[in-house]
Amino acid sequence: MNFDLTEDQRALVDTVEKFAASVIARRTDPSSTEAMATGTIDRWQEMAELGLAGLMIAEDDGGLGLTMAETLLICEALGQSLVQPPFISYAVIAPKLIETSSSTDVRTACLQGIAGGSIRIAMARDESILDFDQSQLNSRVEDDGGTLRLSGTKELVIDGVTATHFIVTAQLAETGPNAFLVAAGQPGLSITPLRGLGGGLIARLSFDAVEAVALFEGNDAPVKVGRAIDHGIVAFCGEALGLMNRMLALTAGYLKTRHQFGKAIGSFQALQHRFADMVVAAEQSRSATYMAAAALAEEDAPTRRQDVSAAKSLVCRHGRAVLEAAIQLHGAIGITDEYELSRYLRRMLEIEKTWGDAIYHEDRFSAELMSRT
Amino acid sequence: MIGPVLQHFGTAEQKQRYLPGIPTLRDWWCQGYSEPSSGSDLASLRTKAVRKGDRYIVNGQKIWTTWAHWANYMFCLVRTSDHGRPQEGITFLLMEMDLPGITVRPIRSLDGAHDVNEVFLEDVEVPCENIVLGENQGWTVAKFLLNAERTEIAGLGQSKRLLQFAVRMLDRMTEQGVSPDRLRALRVRLDRIRIDLKAHEWTLMRVIAAQPGDPRAPSASILKLCGTDLLERLSALLMDMGGPAGLAYDPLARGGESDAAPPYGHVLNGTAATYLEFRKSGLVGGTTEIQKNLIYRETVHLWGAG
Numbered sequence: 065m066n067f068d069l070t071e072d073q074r075a076l077v078d079t080v081e082k083f084a085a086s087v088i089a090r091r092t093d094p095s096s097t098e099a100m101a102t103g104t105i106d107r108w109q110e111m112a113e114l115g116l117a118g119l120m121i122a123e124d125d126g127g128l129g130l131t132m133a134e135t136l137l138i139c140e141a142l143g144q145s146l147v148q149p150p151f152i153s154y155a156v157i158a159p160k161l162i163e164t165s166s167s168t169d170v171r172t173a174c175l176q177g178i179a180g181g182s183i184r185i186a187m188a189r190d191e192s193i194l195d196f197d198q199s200q201l202n203s204r205v206e207d208d209g210g211t212l213r214l215s216g217t218k219e220l221v222i223d224g225v226t227a228t229h230f231i232v233t234a235q236l237a238e239t240g241p242n243a244f245l246v247a248a249g250q251p252g253l254s255i256t257p258l259r260g261l262g263g264g265l266i267a268r269l270s271f272d273a274v275e276a277v278a279l280f281e282g283n284d285a286p287v288k289v290g291r292a293i294d295h296g297i298v299a300f301c302g303e304a305l306g307l308m309n310r311m312l313a314l315t316a317g318y319l320k321t322r323h324q325f326g327k328a329i330g331s332f333q334a335l336q337h338r339f340a341d342m343v344v345a346a347e348q349s350r351s352a353t354y355m356a357a358a359a360l361a362e363e364d365a366p367t368r369r370q371d372v373s374a375a376k377s378l379v380c381r382h383g384r385a386v387l388e389a390a391i392q393l394h395g396a397i398g399i400t401d402e403y404e405l406s407r408y409l410r411r412m413l414e415i416e417k418t419w420g421d422a423i424y425h426e427d428r429f430s431a432e433l434m435s436r437t
Numbered sequence: 438m439i440g441p442v443l444q445h446f447g448t449a450e451q452k453q454r455y456l457p458g459i460p461t462l463r464d465w466w467c468q469g470y471s472e473p474s475s476g477s478d479l480a481s482l483r484t485k486a487v488r489k490g491d492r493y494i495v496n497g498q499k500i501w502t503t504w505a506h507w508a509n510y511m512f513c514l515v516r517t518s519d520h521g522r523p524q525e526g527i528t529f530l531l532m533e534m535d536l537p538g539i540t541v542r543p544i545r546s547l548d549g550a551h552d553v554n555e556v557f558l559e560d561v562e563v564p565c566e567n568i569v570l571g572e573n574q575g576w577t578v579a580k581f582l583l584n585a586e587r588t589e590i591a592g593l594g595q596s597k598r599l600l601q602f603a604v605r606m607l608d609r610m611t612e613q614g615v616s617p618d619r620l621r622a623l624r625v626r627l628d629r630i631r632i633d634l635k636a637h638e639w640t641l642m643r644v645i646a647a648q649p650g651d652p653r654a655p656s657a658s659i660l661k662l663c664g665t666d667l668l669e670r671l672s673a674l675l676m677d678m679g680g681p682a683g684l685a686y687d688p689l690a691r692g693g694e695s696d697a698a699p700p701y702g703h704v705l706n707g708t709a710a711t712y713l714e715f716r717k718s719g720l721v722g723g724t725t726e727i728q729k730n731l732i733y734r735e736t737v738h739l740w741g742a743g
Binding site for chain 1: 471474475476477478481500501544545546547549553609610613614615616618619622623669673676677680681682683684685686687700701705709712713716717719720721724725726729
């Protein structure tokens with residue numbers, strides 16, 4: 065196997081790192097929800113102009129036609145600098161689902177718009193706030209004389225506040241669960257912005273007979289939604305790798321410069337061992353993430369789901385361990401709001417709680433394993 | 438913390454003046470120990486007190502001072518001599534927080550709350566009678582207090598409170614129909630914590646029951662270490678129990694700076710708040726690494742004879 069980057073990939077990483085640096089240089093403390101949302105949309109437009117919004121979209125549909133390998137590189141670079149654009153929602157999960165839609169019109173219209181940055185689609189699937197198992201689906205769609213109308217509530221919609229459209233899962237009377245495209249700004253749709261653990265915005269959506277378009281004709285919507293979200297999960301693992309990189313760099317620096325008892329604290333064996341644990345956890349996370357990225361290409365869904373769950377559960381566990389070790393090695397400075405470490409911890413927790421935490425994915429892993437026997 | 442110190446080392450005047458205000462909560466004390474360059478290596482502290490007649494002139498900076506913004510008194514470690522070992526030049530000094538030259542600056546923690554502070558001391562004049570034990574005798578007092586603090590940091594009450602929180606969360610999750618596999622995984626962790634907490638409580642009773650200097654008594658550092666472990670695990674368990682709802686955390690509701698209820702209520706907001714708050718456990722009152730060093734030093738000779 066060859067894990068070296070090609071020249072194009074290196075150039076891509078360079079582009080993203082420059083973008084992230086410019087975002088950090090311009091960062092201001094957002095005063096209001098509106099200001100935060102406007103800032104996010106502006107930054108997303110900049111990413112689209114760099115071609116990043118259409119990274120995974122086929123060249124015929126206006127994208128770059130690149131793969132999960134490039135997506136991981138981007139996510140890692142973004143994670144490292146803790147710039148959190150809605151990349152995974154808008155440029156990974158949404159196009160991965162839309163490209164499988166049975167409607168040619170939806171495919172053509174959306175994919176071009178996504179690549180250009182004008183269409184920003186957030187995935188609205190979750191209804192339970194206490195369980196990551198979201199198989200209970202209460203949102204419903206009624207056929208109102210040829211127009212589909214969706215009603216229900218969706219919780220914790222990542223990047224929902226700045227979306228132009230939503231992909232909403234709901235039960236369609238008679239045919240069962242499906243996914244629907246719903247444009248924001250319609251009557252009957254209300255969006256409540258919530259402050260996220262990591263400082264960003266999350267949406268709570270309420271639909272009252274809102275016009276919707278079905279994405280699929282058959283009954284395989286849950287499978288397709290699951291596949292698109294699996295792409296997102298692996299991308300989040302990639303972002304977590306970036307967070308861990310930054311923690312290693314920050315902690316290594318601190319161990320060398322902080323002096324106690326007349327020497328650098330990095331000269332104490334107990335702390336060296338804790339640092340070594342961080343390195344091991346980060347490397348194992350990287351291996352698991354690469355494995356899951358390879359598994360996304362699998363036609364066999366149980367194999368794919370198994371590897372993706374293995375990666376997400378491992379990365380959640382190890383990611384938290386790396387962050388906690390970084391705090392311990394930094395001492396009290398590590399638990400101040402002002403120091404960057406605390407923001408990385410909150411982001412790691414957000415990643416854990418997005419599309420399933422370690423416990424959920426361990427259960428899913430074992431369920432897939434058992435379905436084999 | 439300060440009560441036992443004054444009872445043990447205080448003069449008759451100091452006892453009379455300071456002790457009555459402690460149980461009635463008339464007086465709030467904060468602890469001026471850590472400095473920016475003196476954390477684990479506390480004895481290297483540099484805040485200087487220079488004698489001038491019947492007063493000390495104190496200059497320096499303390500950090501991570503819990504509740505300094507509410508306290509009206511501070512007990513403080515200051516350097517009064519640069520001779521000999523660093524421990525030999527430290528004095529334990531009491532001072533009023535409203536003295537001219539004392540400035541308190543808030544430090545916001547990662548959960549968004551304001552508990553700890555920086556305390557700047559600039560030409561603060563403290564009467565010499567505010568010394569506890571004697572000039573350059575402060576390290577003896579500091580060690581006595583740190584030992585008492587470690588018993589407090591055993592955090593039995595806090596652990597029990599978090600345990601109740603976790604039990605209620607589990608009930609709520611069961612009512613809300615959370616999947617059995619998830620409930621089981623969380624229950625196993627909770628029960629393991631319950632078991633360890635029972636042992637922790639008995640260790641604490643053995644420490645309290647022992648006479649000073651009893652070699653059979655467990656070291657207070659064990660209490661600190663096990664208490665930290667329980668608080669870290671309980672708060673992590675709560676974080677996981679919060680499930681998806683933990684994504685929406687409102688630090689202002691945690692910090693009491695906003696009347697608005699957090700989006701999923703104070704209880705679910707509290708799961709994330711608790712996790713973030715207790716990341717400090719392995720650091721406060723002597724880090725886990727320092728506690729392990731102490732346990733080794735205190736015990737190895739007891740076992741090493743064979």
